[in-house]
Amino acid sequence: MNIILIGDSGHAKVIADNVISSGNQVVARLDDKYTVLFQKDDCWYGPSSEVHSLIEKESAKVIIAIGSNPVRRKIVESLSLQPNQYATVVHKEAIVSPSVTIGHGTVVMPGVIVNAAATIGNHVILNTRLVIEHDCIVENYAHVSPGSMVTGGVKIREGVHVGAGATVIPMKEIGQWSIIGAGSVVIDDIAEFSTAVGVPARVIKSEENAVKTVNR
Incomplete structure (x- = not known):
C-alpha cells in the first residue's frame, strides 16, 4: 500500500519506519513548511493541500504523522477526507x-x-x-x-x-x-x-x- 504522511518532523520519521516495516511504501511527506510540491528520491514533498491530488495520482492512503493530539484532530477536520482514504x-x-x-x-x-x-x-x-x-x-x-x-x-x-x-x-x-x-x-x-x-x-x-x- 502507498502511504502519504501528513507531517515531516521527528514523529513522522518513526511513523515512516513503521510504514516501511509493515510492507508499505511512503510516497509523499506533506508539511506546511513546504510551499511548493517537489519530488526527491521517489518521494513527494509539499504542503498538505496537495494531499487530494496525490491520493489519486499515487493510489495512496493517508496517515497524520503528528504527535500532538489537538493538532492531529485539527488537520483531520481541515482535510475533510473520507474514512476509507486513511490507512491503519x-x-x-x-x-x-x-x-x-x-x-x-x-x-x-x-x-x-x-x-x-x-x-x-x-x-x-x-x-x-x-x-x-x-x-x-x-x-x-x-x-x-x-x-x-x-x-x-x-x-x-x-x-x-x-x-x-x-x-x-x-x-x-x-x-x-x-x-x-x-x-x-x-x-x-x-x-x-x-x-x-x-x-x-x-x-x-x-x-x-x-x-x-x-x-x-
Missing part, C-alpha cells in the same frame, strides 16, 4: 488479538501488545512497547506513549495523552483531552481536561475552559 498501520512486531477493533488512521508501533476485546479508535497513536489489556477502550485522537501499561477494562477517552511509562490500574477512566504525566500511576478516575502526575497520580491542573480551546 500495524508494525509487524506488534501483537494484536484477533478480537481487537482498530479504527482508521491509527498507527501501532513495534513491541505493542493489544489484548482481547480492546477497542481502538481513529487516529490513535499506540507507541513503542506499551500494553493495552483486555476490554480497554482507547478513543479517537488519543496517544499512549512508549512503555505504558493500560490494564483491563480501562477507558481512555478522546484526545487523552498518556505519558511514557505510565500505568493505569483496571477499570479506571481518563476523561477526554486529559494528560497523564510520564511514569505516573493512575489509581482513580481522572476528570476531563485535567493534568495528573505522580505515584499515585494526582490532578495538578484542571482547565474548565479547555473545551473552547480544543474546539477552536
Whole structure:
C-alpha cells in the first residue's frame, strides 16, 4: 500500500519506519513548511493541500504523522477526507488479538501488545512497547506513549495523552483531552481536561475552559 504522511518532523520519521516495516511504501511527506510540491528520491514533498491530488495520482492512503493530539484532530477536520482514504498501520512486531477493533488512521508501533476485546479508535497513536489489556477502550485522537501499561477494562477517552511509562490500574477512566504525566500511576478516575502526575497520580491542573480551546 502507498502511504502519504501528513507531517515531516521527528514523529513522522518513526511513523515512516513503521510504514516501511509493515510492507508499505511512503510516497509523499506533506508539511506546511513546504510551499511548493517537489519530488526527491521517489518521494513527494509539499504542503498538505496537495494531499487530494496525490491520493489519486499515487493510489495512496493517508496517515497524520503528528504527535500532538489537538493538532492531529485539527488537520483531520481541515482535510475533510473520507474514512476509507486513511490507512491503519500495524508494525509487524506488534501483537494484536484477533478480537481487537482498530479504527482508521491509527498507527501501532513495534513491541505493542493489544489484548482481547480492546477497542481502538481513529487516529490513535499506540507507541513503542506499551500494553493495552483486555476490554480497554482507547478513543479517537488519543496517544499512549512508549512503555505504558493500560490494564483491563480501562477507558481512555478522546484526545487523552498518556505519558511514557505510565500505568493505569483496571477499570479506571481518563476523561477526554486529559494528560497523564510520564511514569505516573493512575489509581482513580481522572476528570476531563485535567493534568495528573505522580505515584499515585494526582490532578495538578484542571482547565474548565479547555473545551473552547480544543474546539477552536
